[in-house]
Amino acid sequence: MSRKKARKQVFENVEVIDAGAKGKTIAKAPDGKVIFLPNAVPGDVVDVQTFKKRKAFYEGKATVFHKLSDKRTLPACEHFGTCGGCKWQDMGYKHQLFYKQKEVTNNLTRIGHIELPEVTPILGAENQYFYRNKMEFSFSDSRWLTLEEIQSDKDLGDRNALGFHIPGMWDKILDLNTCHLQADPSNAIRNAVKQFAIENELEFFNTRNQTGLLRTMMIRTSSTGDIMVMLQLFKEDKAKRELLLDFIAETFPQITSLQYVINGKANDTIYDQDVICYKGNDHIFEEMEGLRFKINAKSFYQTNSDQAFELYKITRNFAGLTGNELVYDLYTGTGTIAQFVAKQASKVIGVESVPDAITAAKENAQLNNINNVEFFVGDMKQVFNDEFIETHGQPDVIITDPPRDGMHKDVVQQILNIAPKKVVYVSCNSATQARDLALMDAQYKVIKTQAVDMFPQTFHVENVVLLERR
Ligand SMILES: C[S@@+](CC[C@H](N)C(=O)[O-])C[C@H]1O[C@@H](n2cnc3c(N)ncnc32)[C@H](O)[C@@H]1O
Structure with missing residues (x-):
């Protein structure tokens, strides 16, 4: 038996007791160690096959379900379980919120050793599906196949797909029928583009060999009714490019911004590429409380507009x-x-x-007639x-909204030096x-903390904390 195989173990009838970081659920092995599972819900009783053993924990997969948790709900999406996008779709929404809140509280108390004020309940989202304003789909000639398809001797035809990367398989794409994350016409556009491309023999990208024409498609929708579609092509082919873009424009006249980019690089980031406007404007508008925000193909904008509004109101309210x-x-x-x-404020x-983000910020401020921001x-x-x-x-008040890595320690130190x-x-x-x-604790007291759910059906959670100088 190989060493790798020897590490695998089966634990029978274990109860799943928690859900935690990165969306994995947690059970306890008979030896007391934690087992992280990607495919269960707290309250399930399962048999577990482990595939990784570490000093303090196992990673495994639930293979047999003896009891299904009453926290479960039926996933809305036919792609659930294969697609990596909405890992918590099988957990009722109020339970998702419970575990998100718990995660925030645990992190603040265990990592931050923060003495927490009374915690205000997490702010859930009214729209638990179709809440995203931006999606990016990948074209591939290597559609991900189910086990039955692999084992079948039927001719599977072409393997063209337009959808999402399968987690852990960089060159395989899940072909989507309906995605529950972005409102229509997102699904309609994606499915029509795929069908037209297949019928007209436009080559889908092959990541492994770096061949093909069609690479990605981004769709942005907005509360103003604007719609942006941006096609990313691997190479220039004017005739085929225009054939597809004209089809999109004619089939979906509601698109207000139709753009493309030709990217022959190995990776598909477009931030260093020229985006070309084919029809309509090179931007769309989003609106919030009378403010208008101009968004181009490369702009960052919070992907859940409704919950971003809630998040910003909490932030402003905390700033007092x-x-x-x-x-x-x-x-x-x-x-x-x-x-x-x-x-x-007097000035921001x-x-x-x-x-590019700062250029957009300046332009938006001008557009909104705001003269006290720099x-x-x-x-x-x-x-x-x-x-x-x-x-x-x-500054009297500092608002900080860093990326996932948090603030650099020098930035934290500078905040402490400034002592707003x-x-x-x-x-x-x-x-x-x-x-x-934790680095700020000697000088600042946590007064309020409020978690906000920006991404229902996923384990992600946003948190706003108000600190006041001690
Ligand atoms: C979570 S986003 C916040 C965006 C904004 N507050 C909003 O709500 O739209 C974090 C931002 O930090 C920027 N960023 C990341 N690292 C940075 C750094 N080292 N210095 C300055 N900005 C950085 C990113 O480009 C991104 O725009």
């Missing part, structure tokens, strides 16, 4: 502005939070590392120095947020 404050909005992106709080300074480009740990503070002033009265910390990763809060 009276109109006299100088506010810094760190990691400002396209300056949405900065503009959202500007009316209640936004800092962000992506130059935006600066740069890496936070370099820009946010003593000279910057001397030039722009001592209040810090509002918005985070999409409460573990790194807790780590940063």
